[in-house]
Amino acid sequence: MCLSAAADYKDSYSRGLEAAKDGDWAAVRQRMQEAIADNPTAAQRVRLYGQRWEPYVPQFYLGLAAFKQGDCAGALSQWRSAANAGVIGSVPNLKAEQDRNSASCESRLAQQGKTEPGKTEPGKTGGTTAPDGGKPEPPRPEPPKPEPPKPEPKPEPPRPKPEPPKPVETPLAQRVPAPLLEAFRNYLGGRYAEVIRLNPDSFGEPRARAQALLIRAAARQIQGELDGSGADAARADIRAVRALNPALVPDPALFSPRFRSLYNATR
Template sequence: MRAGKGIGILLAALCAAAPVAADYKASYARGVKAAEDGDWVTVRQRMQEAVGERPEAAPKINIYGGRWEPYVPQYYLGLAAFNQGDCATALAQWRSAANVNVIGGLPELKAEQDRNTATCETRLAQQSRPQPPKPEPPKSGGTVVAPDGDTPKPNPPKPEPPKPEPPKPEPPRTEPAKPPKPAETPLAQRVPAPLLEAFRAYLGGRYAEVVRLNPDSFGEPRARAQAYLIRAAARQIQAELDNSAAGLDAARADIRAVRAANPALTPDPALFSPRFRSLYSATR
C-alpha cells in the first residue's frame, strides 16, 4: 500500500525531527508511515490527531521540504478500521464529505478504497443475512428392498434405548448457594445510542452534528460527562476553523461541565488532538 510517490523517503526524517507537540503535518506523516508498516493502531491515533488539527482533506499539501503530497486523513482512518475488522467505521470515514471531495482525484487510493468498500459491503450483507435452518435428521423406519427383488419390506424402527433411572435427590446443602454473577452488558447497550452516534460523527469530521448534542438529556452522570467532552472537542475545532472567540468560550464552558459531572474524566490521546487536550488542561 503506497501513500503517494516520494512520501515514504521523507517519513523517517520527519518523524525524527518532529517535536512532541507536532502539528497536523507531522501527525499525518507518522500515520502514513505506520500504514506502510501495517501498524493500524498507530495509524488510527495519528490520523485522528491530524483531523483534530485540520479536518479538511486536500489533493496536495507541502508535507516536508517542499514535497507536495495528498492529505487524506479520513481515507487512512477508514483503512485502519477496515484492517481492524470494523467495516461500519471504515465506510463512515470513506463516505464522509471531507474524503469524498478529494479521493476521486487520487486514482491509486480511490481504487484501493473501492475494493475495500466492496469487501465491507459484502461482509455487512452476510452478517445481516438470516442463517438457513439446519436439516432435520432422518426419522427411523421406512422400507428396504428385499435381496430377491420381492416386494419391499418395511424397515422396522430402531428400538429406543432404555430410559435411565432418574437420579436420586441429593440431601439439601447447609451452605447457601452463591448468586450467579450478572452477565456483562455489551458496549452498544451500555452506551446511550445518541452518545454513540455523536462519537461516530466526531470521528467522521461532522462537527456541526456534534455541537447540536444536548448533554443534559443524559441522566447518568458518566454519560453526561462524556457528552460534554465530545461536544467541547467539536466546538474547539469548529471555533478554530471559524476563528470564533465565542466558540472557544463555549468549548471552555463544556469543559467546566465535564469536570463538574466527572472530575476524573480526561481526554483520550487516541481520540482528541493535542490542542484540545492543552485547552482542557488550561481550563478551570
C-alpha cells in the first residue's frame, strides 16, 4: 500500500504556511505554486497530518506573497480567482486581511494608471489666398487613405485527443488487511496504546508487515514522548521497516515532522 502519492500538495502547503510565519515570501510563493500544481481546488478545511486541520487556500497565500513583494497585479489575480473566491469568505480572519490588502493594491494601481492628457495636433489652415488678392481658394480635399489589408484568418488549433479512461482501482478496504486499517484508525484517533499492541508478524505479506511496523513505530515514538520512555522501541521498529522495504517512507499527511525526522535519522 502506498499512502504518499496523493499527499504531496499537503506537504508543500504545510511548508508554505511555515514560510509565511517566517516572512519568507519567496519560499511561500514557491511552495504554494507547488501545492496548486498538485491540487488547485481550495477547501474550507483539510487534514494536513495527524489531527492538524487547516483551511486549504493556496491562492490566498500566493496572492499575499505577491502583495508583500510589491506585485499588486499578481496579488489581485490570485485573490479574485474562482478557486479562492469560493472559499475565502468562510475564513473570516484571512478574508479581512485580503480585503485590506486588495483596497491598498487597487489604490496603488489607480495612481499608476493616471497619464498626462495628450496634446492635440495644431489645426490645418482653411484655404490659400488667391495670387491676385481676391477671394481665397477653397481647401483642397485630402485624398482618401487606403484601407488597411484585412488579416488572414488564423487556422483553427488542433483539437486535443480525448484521454483514455483511467483504470478503476480496487477499493482500499479490499487491498489492505482489516487489522492494519484498524491500526491506522486508532493512530489517527490518538489511541496509541491500541496501536502498540499490533503484532506485525501476524501479516504474511511483506508490504503489509512493513506498514504495520511503520504505524507501530510512530505510535511508540509519540507514546515515548508522553511517558518519557524514549524512542528506542520506535527506532527498533524503524530498522525492521527498512530491512523489509527500504523504499518505504512515512506519508506527510499521516505522520508528524518529528517522526519523519526520527525515521530519516535511524539507520
